[in-house]
Every structure is written in C-alpha cells, then in structure tokens.
Amino acid sequence: MLTIQPLVRLTGVGYEGTDLDGFIRELHRESVTLLVDVRLNPISRKRGFSKTALSGALADAGIAYEHMRALGNPKWNRAGFGGAAPELRAARRIYAGQMAEDGARECIERIAEAARRQTVAVMCFEADERRCHRDLVLEAVRERFRLAVGA
Numbered sequence: 001m002l003t004i005q006p007l008v009r010l011t012g013v014g015y016e017g018t019d020l021d022g023f024i025r026e027l028h029r030e031s032v033t034l035l036v037d038v039r040l041n042p043i044s045r046k047r048g049f050s051k052t053a054l055s056g057a058l059a060d061a062g063i064a065y066e067h068m069r070a071l072g073n074p075k076w077n078r079a080g081f082g083g084a085a086p087e088l089r090a091a092r093r094i095y096a097g098q099m100a101e102d103g104a105r106e107c108i109e110r111i112a113e114a115a116r117r118q119t120v121a122v123m124c125f126e127a128d129e130r131r132c133h134r135d136l137v138l139e140a141v142r143e144r145f146r147l148a149v150g151a
Contacts (some may be wrong), residue, residue, distance in 0.1 A: 008117040010111070010146050014032070016127035020048030024061045030124050033118040034064045036111055038134050039125065040072025049125075068110075070103035073124075073133035081131050088131070095133045099140060112144040 011030055014142075015023050027035065035058055042051035055065035071082070071094055080091025098104060114120050126132035 014127040032121040035047040057092040
C-alpha cells in the first residue's frame with residue numbers, strides 16, 4: 001500500500017544577528033507567506049522587530065503575521081535554553097509541559113493547518129533553533145503531520 005505524506009511547508013527562523021530588510025529577504029527566499037511569532041511578549045530592542053512595526057513591514061512585503069502568545073516561553077525559563085546540557089534539558093521539559101495546555105495545543109493545530117496551505121515560518125529571537133523553544137513548537141507541528149499519515 002502506498003502512503004502519501006502531506007506536504008509540510010514549515011520552517012523556523014530567528015532574527016538574532018540580522019536587520020529587518022535582511023530578515024524579510026530571507027523569508028522571501030524561503031517563500032514564506034505566514035510568519036507566526038511565538039515570543040511571549042512581541043517586543044524587541046531591535047529596530048523593526050516589535051509586533052506593530054514587524055507586522056506592518058511584513059504586510060508591505062506580502063507576508064501575513066500572527067502572534068501566538070500561548071506558545072511563548074516564560075521569561076524565567078529562557079536562561080535554561082542557553083545553559084549547559086542539563087539546564088537545556090530541564091528548560092525543554094518545562095516548556096514541553098506548557099505546550100500541553102489547551103491554548104498552546106490549539107495554536108499548534110492552527111500552525112499545522114496553515115502549513116498544509118502555505119509556507120509558514122515560526123519565529124523567535126534566538127538564531128540557534130536548538131537553543132530556542134520554537135524547536136519544540138516545530139517538533140509538535142511536524143508530529144501532527146506524522147500522526148495524520150499514520151491515521
């Protein structure tokens with residue numbers, strides 16, 4: 001029996017070390033049509049990356065923007081993502097527990113549904129995805145696709 005895996009158009013992106021123009025160019029290179037912001041508080045000291053400015057610049061570039069606060073990582077858990085292996089494991093475990101909450105699960109489903117129709121980028125600040133909670137968000141969305149294929 002032939003199993004067809006659904007097309008998943010999903011990527012992660014961090015804006016650390018880039019400017020707004022370069023960030024948008026990268027999104028265009030990846031054919032992103034929806035950017036999902038998973039920062040708890042979508043503010044930034046970096047010019048152009050706070051919610052209002054970013055969503056406006058993305059709209060001008062033809063990219064939709066959606067902030068999903070329910071997928072934000074609490075400030076008190078962020079240091080662990082930059083720590084040694086035991087701290088990273090603990091921070092990931094804590095965040096994974098938060099993702100079990102209803103609001104977060106609903107957001108994961110919305111991202112998965114959007115990724116069936118368009119190219120979605122999940123965004124936070126951190127450049128190294130392995131050191132960012134968005135890595136777990138991406139894993140959870142990809143798991144939804146694996147479950148759909150196995151169903």
